[in-house]
Amino acid sequence: LQRIRRTLGNGIEAPGLRDDAAVLDVPGGGPLVVSVDSVVEGVHIDLGLCSPGDVGWKALMGALSDLAAMGARPVGALVALCVPESTGDGAVTLGVMEGVAAASRETACPIVGGDVSGGGVLMVAVTVLGTVEGGTAVPRHGARPDDVIFVTGPCGGSAAGLRVLRSRAGDAPADGSLAAAYRRPRARLADGATARLAGAHAMIDVSDGLALDLHRLADASGVGFALDAVPVAEGATLEEALGGGEDYELAVVIGPGDVEGYRARCAAAGLRVPSRIGVVRTDPAERRLGGEELDRLGWQHALG
């Protein structure tokens, strides 16, 4: 990734590759928050475990989660879809688009552009555009010593759902909340916008694993952290909660003086109660859960 950044040279806006999303100043307009995310069959998803509709849903929600982590509200998405030529009847294409449409309705994010190609594997690349409406997007790098760390909900549900789906016998039904956590996760857009309005200093979505993403936030901010709790989704293990990934909860870092206001805003908005999981430390080398060092558990991208 470093080499790619250097290759792009002056063309690249560094924040776009550092935060969950980039902030773009449009002449004559306000700042625009933009991000792109891809879902590739065999890498991120397995069509034996989820439907084309699930793929479309996850692709849009995964991209929107990057906006949520900046505290942005979506204003539109563009979808590039590549489908294997063997599915020339269009069933996979339509299935993916139905999932995209369902996620679009759920989040009130209109689809404003699209491109469909043949190709060797199913791939969906989604670009999302968002706005902070006069405010400032929340970066990864703003955490300060003594800030309080929250997470917007229990983690590990998606990884546990994947485990359940992989282990089920033949055609056994796979409904239930764990399978849904894997197949139909929800971007935490309202939670992110509320945290931004409450004055959050830093945010990240924990889609690559709570532990790894907290390390990244701490790396970007030049700080450490001490965790004393990890909210684990019902049916998930602690390891899945820390390193499973594909949960779209947000880690929210907020000044101690803003904690009560944050909780009150979440309650007023009818959101789930965020879990306090720890505090930010001055020493960047201090990265612990209870008395032990916290490993960088999570999904390390091949090229990341």
Add this chain to the structure above:
Amino acid sequence: LQRIRRTLGNGIEAPGLRDDAAVLDVPGGGPLVVSVDSVVEGVHIDLGLCSPGDVGWKALMGALSDLAAMGARPVGALVALCVPESTGDGAVTLGVMEGVAAASRETACPIVGGDVSGGGVLMVAVTVLGTVEGGTAVPRHGARPDDVIFVTGPCGGSAAGLRVLRSRAGDAPADGSLAAAYRRPRARLADGATARLAGAHAMIDVSDGLALDLHRLADASGVGFALDAVPVAEGATLEEALGGGEDYELAVVIGPGDVEGYRARCAAAGLRVPSRIGVVRTDPAERRLGGEELDRLGWQHALG
């Protein structure tokens, strides 16, 4: 495509799938012109005939051509890259990104986001964002009877370049302007912006073939056309000029009273002289070149 549009239902902004790009109103900001375009190995490109750098260049330029056709100026692009896992040394990824970076510098369009995945085939999906800075984007559907039709440059060069590359013996060198027309086409951003400022009623890029794209513009506008000239690139055939595609010239439709102003603006901006190729007709069934009916020659997308 019709079924996809229906599937997306209320989520979709119809102009996004009708024009070259969609126009998005960002709350608190001006209109944003957005489009997404993909390049897939084996469908749009052949790595035996062009380098990874060419692929990156063409992917960004192809997407930017959609902005050019709306008269928009680029403000940023996001690149989703999927590379076969066998190329784990990153050489293809870096090559593609070098081509993207070169096209980014050429057009002053910064890359503001990116995503790199493994996958079965090389695929690059590029989303571009642009602005018309207080003006109005030029649609496909605005052509009116008696308007004059221009094209910004000779056509068929890309198709002729592909023919030359396919026919060369073994390692024979493939420099020359035809090969460059295929490998390193240029989006006509300045030409599009100039035509917009001159009051163009309708525009389209001729990337799927001059004939087919003129038919589409006429379909969208509910009009016909009568052509009396086709500018053919040196070394290309008339058939390549009409149906070869991958030329990023623009077809510009402008009111008869604005023709002289358009020519003057092109000259003042140092642009190539646009070629007058015909006029718009009232009868939507009249679609001819000289005395003959013009077929819909060009690249018909499998799913279009």
